[in-house]
Amino acid sequence: MTEFEQMKASRRGFIGLAAGGSAALAFGAGAAQASRQRTNARILILGAGAGGAAIANRLTDRLDGAQITVLDGRAQHWYQPGFTLIATGLRKAEYATSTTEQWLPRGITYVNEYAAEIDPDANRVITTGGQRIEYDYLIVATGLTLDWGAIEGFDLSLIGPEHGVSAHYASPEAAEKSWHALDRFTDQGGVGLFGRPATEMKCAGAPLKIVMMAEDIATTKGNRNKVDLIYNAQAQNLFGVPIVDHRVRQIFTDRGIAYRWQHVLTSMDPGAKTATYTTPEGEVTTAYDFINVVPPQRAPQVVRESGLSWADRWTDQGWIEVDQQTLRHARYPNVFGIGDINGVPKGKTAASVKWHLPVVEDHLVSELGGREGSRVFDGYTSCPMITRIGRAMLIEFDYQDRLVPSFPGLIAPLEELWISWLMKEVALKATYNAMLRGRA
Numbered sequence: 157m158t159e160f161e162q163m164k165a166s167r168r169g170f171i172g173l174a175a176g177g178s179a180a181l182a183f184g185a186g187a188a189q190a191s192r193q194r195t196n197a198r199i200l201i202l203g204a205g206a207g208g209a210a211i212a213n214r215l216t217d218r219l220d221g222a223q224i225t226v227l228d229g230r231a232q233h234w235y236q237p238g239f240t241l242i243a244t245g246l247r248k249a250e251y252a253t254s255t256t257e258q259w260l261p262r263g264i265t266y267v268n269e270y271a272a273e274i275d276p277d278a279n280r281v282i283t284t285g286g287q288r289i290e291y292d293y294l295i296v297a298t299g300l301t302l303d304w305g306a307i308e309g310f311d312l313s314l315i316g317p318e319h320g321v322s323a324h325y326a327s328p329e330a331a332e333k334s335w336h337a338l339d340r341f342t343d344q345g346g347v348g349l350f351g352r353p354a355t356e357m358k359c360a361g362a363p364l365k366i367v368m369m370a371e372d373i374a375t376t377k378g379n380r381n382k383v384d385l386i387y388n389a390q391a392q393n394l395f396g397v398p399i400v401d402h403r404v405r406q407i408f409t410d411r412g413i414a415y416r417w418q419h420v421l422t423s424m425d426p427g428a429k430t431a432t433y434t435t436p437e438g439e440v441t442t443a444y445d446f447i448n449v450v451p452p453q454r455a456p457q458v459v460r461e462s463g464l465s466w467a468d469r470w471t472d473q474g475w476i477e478v479d480q481q482t483l484r485h486a487r488y489p490n491v492f493g494i495g496d497i498n499g500v501p502k503g504k505t506a507a508s509v510k511w512h513l514p515v516v517e518d519h520l521v522s523e524l525g526g527r528e529g530s531r532v533f534d535g536y537t538s539c540p541m542i543t544r545i546g547r548a549m550l551i552e553f554d555y556q557d558r559l560v561p562s563f564p565g566l567i568a569p570l571e572e573l574w575i576s577w578l579m580k581e582v583a584l585k586a587t588y589n590a591m592l593r594g595r596a
Contacts, residue, residue, distance in 0.1 A: 192220045195524045200281060200291035202271055204228035206236075206592065207297035207494035207509045209259040213594030214517050216261040219524070224263075225289060227281065229270035231256055234328060237506050237584055240362055240542065242331035243324035244369040245339060246581070249332040259592045271298075274462035276488045293520060296476055297494040298459055300358060300504075302326065303452040308423035310449055319426050320346075322448040324366065325358075337446060338366075342374040345382025346445025349431055353452040354390040354420045355473050358496050358504045361539035361551070363387075363450050364394060364404060370446075371411050372544035385412075386442070388419035388433055397557045403570045407543060421449065455497055464491065466499045475499030480555065481532040483515050492516045500535070502555055507538030510591050536560065540580035548576040 199215060201208045204226050212226050238252040260266055267289070273282040274294075281289045302325055304310055314321040315333045320341060322334035341348055350367040352360065367387050374383045387394070387408065394408070394415060395401040408415055419433040419440065424447065432441045455465060455474035464485065465474040477486045478493045480500040485491035494512045496504045503512070511533055519529030535555030542548045551569050552560050561569045567576060590596040 192218060193521050193525045194220045195222050197292045197524055198223045198290065199225070199293045199295065199520075200289055201226045201295045201297060202228075202274075202281070203297035203299055203495070203497075204230075204256045204260060204266070205233070205297065205299050205495065206506050206588070207299075207512060208295070209233070209256075209592045210509065210513050210594055211295055211297065211494055211516060212264055213259075213261045213592070214513060215520070216263060217594055218517060218521050223265070225265040225267060225291075226260055227267045227269060227271055227283060227289065228256060229268060229284060231268060233259055235585060235588060236358070237580075237588065239324050239328065239331045240365050240369075241581065242328060243322060243334040243338065243366060244373065244542075244545075245335045246545070249328035252328040252331070261594075271458050274458055274464065276462060276464055276485075276491055279490070292490060294488075294491045295494060295516065295520075296459065296464065296491065296497050298456050298497050300453045300496040301456045303355075303454055306353075306452045307421060307449060309425055310423075310451075311426075314426050320429065320444065320446045321426070322366070322446065323450075324448070325362070325450055334448070338370060338373070338448075341446035342370060342377055342379055342383060344445070345374075345379055347384045347386065347443060348446040348448075349386055349388065349442060349444045350448045351388030351419060351421055351433075352390055352450050355452040355454065356470065356475065356504060357450070357453045359539065360396065360504070361541045363448065365542045366448050367413055368407065368411070368543045369545070371413055376545070380412075385414065387413060387415040388421065389415055389417050390420050392417045397551075397553050397559075399557075399559065399570070400551055400553070403549070404541075407572075424449075453496075459497065464488065470499055480535070481515075482519055482529070483512055483533055484519055492520065500533075500555075502535040502537045502553070503533070505537050505539065506588060506591075507552075508536060510596060511536045513591075513594075540576060540584065542577065542580060543572045546574055546577050547572040548580050549573070550576040550579065 233254045233256045235252040241247040269283040269285045271281050272284045279291050315323050315330050317336045317340040322337045324331040324334045352363040374380045393401040394404045418435050422434050424431045430441050430443050432439055460474035464476040466477045476493045476499055478498050483493050495509050515531040515533045518531035522529040539551045540548050541551055554560050559569050
């Protein structure tokens, strides 16, 4: 079997191999390949990001006669896996921007507003513009909210080289300003602070990628001896999967990146250029020349107030109470979740969305046809972890923290490889776009 054939045969072909300007993508069975189900069900999708757009396309292909409505107030679609590339100078902001409408299928109703109230008992959503939308099935794909206000002293206007502040999660434009801050820092030197919040978060590998890329950029410029890099871990590990944590510690040690356990950023003084962290021993304040800020992350307030959240887990974050295998709500069987909003132990990555989609589609379409769905989500999460320009590790794991490589025998998940870099830097976006269209 050739290298390409091995990739094509992989059961997890979310990421493909790019060559000659096109991606050789290994797609799973597409929605359009299955038979269409006749129904007059009213289906409301909250959110038109990766999960919302993709499930709208898949359901449009599978259902005949359904009334599908997509509700999202943001007119711009963001390719969030590209933010790290922008924040490290490899892409411009426009690389990650497109319009929301271009990804939505014909025949659905797109409401360019946000949800102001969700009433799962009455099967009704009120929009910010006052529209009342009733549904038979609700798919929550709102994504999450970045809680910048939880970090005292921080403001989005601080991002950029003048204040030495990076905050690449905020937006494509913020990621580009973050690059200018990082570029100046790796030119001039000083102390750089990095870290992550204590909440659940999207792409938990992203803060690690930034610090490793900062080290590589400084090294490439010949300025490594001028920078001190400190990563502030929220727990007593650098990554939640033990074998990956061990490997990242090795890389940090080999490359002289310091790390501190149980340091959670709570405030900063931009004038004095100091950051304060809570620790088990009390507050610690550290001076910086550059800081990468990643805020706490929570469900949008309208979701937290809807009654859909867990009552006894993640109570400060508000993730919705879905079954971790079927992604169906535990108390409202006509509600499903896709993407970051789900209250499950793993799965806040775009790669996870790819594997949420067929599960939700199967259970919803099967129910409309009088059958029971059988697909399950096993917690699949993928993190193409960039370690330096031209090298990355393709890390994939499940609920049990087992590594589940897409290309066993071809790509070693814990090795820093050029081919893994190629997948992240070149091929991933084409695969992501195909997913939005419902074809991956």
